[in-house]
Each structure stands twice: as structure tokens, then as C-alpha cells.
Amino acid sequence: MDVNLMVEVTPLLIKAAWITIDISIRAIILGFGVACVLVFLRSLQIKPLQWFSRGYVSVIRGTPYFVQLLLVFYGGPTIGLTMDPFTCGVMVGAFNIGAYMSEAIRGALESVESGQNEASRSLGFGRLQTLTYVVLPQAAGLMIRSVGVLAIVLVKNSSLVSIISVVELTYQAQRLIGSTYKPFEIFTLTAVMYICIVYAVMGIVELAYRRATRYTTLVKRVQ
Amino acid sequence: MTIETKTDTPMVEIVNVHKKFGDLEVLKGINLTVPKGKIVSIIGSSGSGKSTLLRSVNHLEVIDDGVIRLDGVQVNRPDMKGLAFERHINHIRQNMGMVFQHFNLFPHLSTLDNVTLAPRKLKGMARKEAEELGREYLNRVGLADKADVYPSRLSGGQKQRVAIARALAMQPKVMLFDEATSALDPELVEEVNLVMRDLAKEHMTMLIVTHEMAFARDVSDWAMFMEGGVVVEEGTPDKFFSNPDHERTRNFLRKHLSSQH
Numbered sequence: 001m002d003v004n005l006m007v008e009v010t011p012l013l014i015k016a017a018w019i020t021i022d023i024s025i026r027a028i029i030l031g032f033g034v035a036c037v038l039v040f041l042r043s044l045q046i047k048p049l050q051w052f053s054r055g056y057v058s059v060i061r062g063t064p065y066f067v068q069l070l071l072v073f074y075g076g077p078t079i080g081l082t083m084d085p086f087t088c089g090v091m092v093g094a095f096n097i098g099a100y101m102s103e104a105i106r107g108a109l110e111s112v113e114s115g116q117n118e119a120s121r122s123l124g125f126g127r128l129q130t131l132t133y134v135v136l137p138q139a140a141g142l143m144i145r146s147v148g149v150l151a152i153v154l155v156k157n158s159s160l161v162s163i164i165s166v167v168e169l170t171y172q173a174q175r176l177i178g179s180t181y182k183p184f185e186i187f188t189l190t191a192v193m194y195i196c197i198v199y200a201v202m203g204i205v206e207l208a209y210r211r212a213t214r215y216t217t218l219v220k221r222v223q
Numbered sequence: 224m225t226i227e228t229k230t231d232t233p234m235v236e237i238v239n240v241h242k243k244f245g246d247l248e249v250l251k252g253i254n255l256t257v258p259k260g261k262i263v264s265i266i267g268s269s270g271s272g273k274s275t276l277l278r279s280v281n282h283l284e285v286i287d288d289g290v291i292r293l294d295g296v297q298v299n300r301p302d303m304k305g306l307a308f309e310r311h312i313n314h315i316r317q318n319m320g321m322v323f324q325h326f327n328l329f330p331h332l333s334t335l336d337n338v339t340l341a342p343r344k345l346k347g348m349a350r351k352e353a354e355e356l357g358r359e360y361l362n363r364v365g366l367a368d369k370a371d372v373y374p375s376r377l378s379g380g381q382k383q384r385v386a387i388a389r390a391l392a393m394q395p396k397v398m399l400f401d402e403a404t405s406a407l408d409p410e411l412v413e414e415v416n417l418v419m420r421d422l423a424k425e426h427m428t429m430l431i432v433t434h435e436m437a438f439a440r441d442v443s444d445w446a447m448f449m450e451g452g453v454v455v456e457e458g459t460p461d462k463f464f465s466n467p468d469h470e471r472t473r474n475f476l477r478k479h480l481s482s483q484h
Contacts, residue, residue: 122320
């Protein structure tokens, strides 16, 4: 094992890892927005909008992320959709994770028992107020956990955007192997870096989860 | 409308109310008037439609036909749609307190916050003012010392008393009780009944769906027996419980009075 080489390429890989993190964070934030729109459309009592939301989720869930990426990047220009690789990576990631997230959010909201909704409505709260003050605080824990799992999948799937030549972690690794011919050393380092990113995400998710479900363990109100 | 009608307006009016779940008609033309300050108990076996009727009063169930009024204002408004109806019903509900069989306290809020949430967010009351009010209502249900505790730390009876305080904090015109003591262990029923008796003394208008015959007889001004979506019999509690006219009422009372003790 060529330790010297590993030390030498580490800064380059770390730099590329930041692109992986950057692309993932953007996709997750944008994807959350997509998910909220999908959940909202689904909640409206308007049939065509419900169909659209369900159909969208089915198409995304029924096709590989890899194919979605290739279709948009190489097929997009045919219908006038031209994006640079980084933007394309973010957009496809966001619209992909958005579909899964919408199901996770809907599941979390529906997990709150209907009596909570009724109690809130009987006091005179409207739908939106009930969602804000009563349902969301109780759904938040489950929502954070399921969205967290999806975020981890997204981070790992981001290695696929190397195919459209975004210089992220995996792409950089392949490039370095091309000039050094040391796949074992470099892919090992790459894997370690993915593990670090994934565990950081898990840590953040766990903290957020504990914060959101704090009320279940609290005895006394905090001022 | 003239002013003099206001004083005589019944607090709750239920006129020819019909309700279907699919093909099953659960309310077949119910009429009931609850005058201001009076207490009406509705009894009947499960599936009789009594809970559906109560839930129809604050529109948790949407009735198919008939009219429900609160203090002269029509609750169900088939002529209103969408957001306009939302605004209307939210406003109406602020004047009706509802107590559920399973309490439905908000588990993510402390006892005090459960009570103050609606006054703060719906009436725009300042936190300090709302908390004073909240503590006063918790005191009235005997739980002043539990203000900062979370619902998971309370017994069933305590939860239900908090739920009553939460409803009272909106200073409603009428209180609706949907089998408020049915989910409680027998030894916890009395503490909730005591709170309800206190309300009765203060002349709160109440509509009570209950299985507690002795309690209903004691506090009610009017009792009503429902079966299969119709009112079989109604009357003053003295007459109703000791000498009912209908065979079906007698059967029901016999079963329930004997099984209670």
C-alpha cells in the first residue's frame, strides 16, 4: 500500500468531497421544497392535482436515478433544457429526493392520531393553524428520521453525477487513478470520506430528532 | 331580527337533523332544544347515533339535512363554500367547548400550554395574561400544581380535567361532553364528574353524551334516549329515569342501572 501517495492525494479528495457535500445540501433543500409542494397538491381536494402528485411520485420511484440523470442531462437539450453538469446534478437530485420525501412527510403527518386534529379544530383552529401548532410538532420526529435516511441515500447516489462529469468525490477519485494507477489506495480513501459524510448527516439527524421529540422525555415545562 | 328575540333564543337548537354514513342512516330527523344554562343528557347504546349527534353540533360531523343553531346563529351552512365556510365554522367553534372520550390533550405541550394555546393564538391574548387565565382554569379543575407538567405524566382523570380546562379557557357558550368518563378507570370517574357538577352549578349550558345513568339523572334538566338514529323518549330526569313511557327505554335503563353497581 502506497501510504505516501494516499497522503499526497488526500487534500485533492477532500476538496472534491466539498463538491459532494455542496451538491447534496442544495438538492436536499430544494428537494424539501419539491416535497412540500407535492404534499400540498395531494392534500387539496382537487382530483387532477392529486393525480399529478401521485403520478409524479410513481414515475420517480419507478425509474433508476441513474437513468433520470442521463435523460435530463443528455436528453434535456432536445427539448430546450440545457444545464451545466453541477446544476443538472442538483436539480435531478432534488426532484428525485422530493418524490420520496413527499411520501415520508405525508406518512409522518398521517401518523398523528386524528383525535389531535379534532381537538384542535374543536377549539376553533383552522387547518393551517392545526398543522402548525398541533400536527407538525408531533410529526416532526418521524419526519426528521425518514428524511434523514433519504438524505443519506442522496449523498451516496451523488457519486452517480460523476457520469455527467461533475468533479465531485467519485469523479476526482477516478481522475487520480487515471494518472497514478492506484485504485486500491484511492478508492479506499474515497470510501472513508463517504463514511465520514454519511455519519455526519446521521449525527445531525439524531440531534434534530432528539430536539423534536424532547417533549416525550420532559417532565416539566421549560421556560 | 329584533332585539327581544335574543333573550329567548335557545343556546343550542337541533332541527330535523339527518345524517348518513354511506347507505346507513344514523340520524333520522332529530330535534332538540337546549335552553341557556340548561343541561341535557343523551343516552343510548353504541351505534344509536348519540355521539354523531353531539359531533354534528360543532360540525365535526357534517349533517346531510336539517339545521343546527348556536345562540341563534346557524352552524351548518350548506350555502357557504370553501374559505368562507372555514372562517364561519372556526368562529362558531370558538364558542363551543368539546370534551372527548380519549381526552386528546396535546402531548407536546405542558398542561398550562394546552390550556393557553387557543386563547393566545385565537384571541391574541398576551402570554402573561393567558397564563394567568390558564392557571385560574387549572385551579378550577383542581390541577393548579400540575401546570408545568406534560400530559404523559397525568392520570386519565387528570387528563380529562385538563381537557375540560382547555375547553373552558375559550369561555364557550356551551360545553359538549362526548362520553367524557367512558375511557376512565372506575375510581377516576368521580373526579371528572365533580368538575362537571361544578360547571352545572355555574349554569354552564351543557350537552352530555354519557353512560353514567346516576350522574345523568342527578345533573340533567332534560334527558333523551336515542336508538337507531331516532329519539325514542325524552323528558325531565325524574320522569325519565323512574317512570319512562316506552318499553325500549325501560329495557335500556334496566340493563344499565343494574350493571352499574
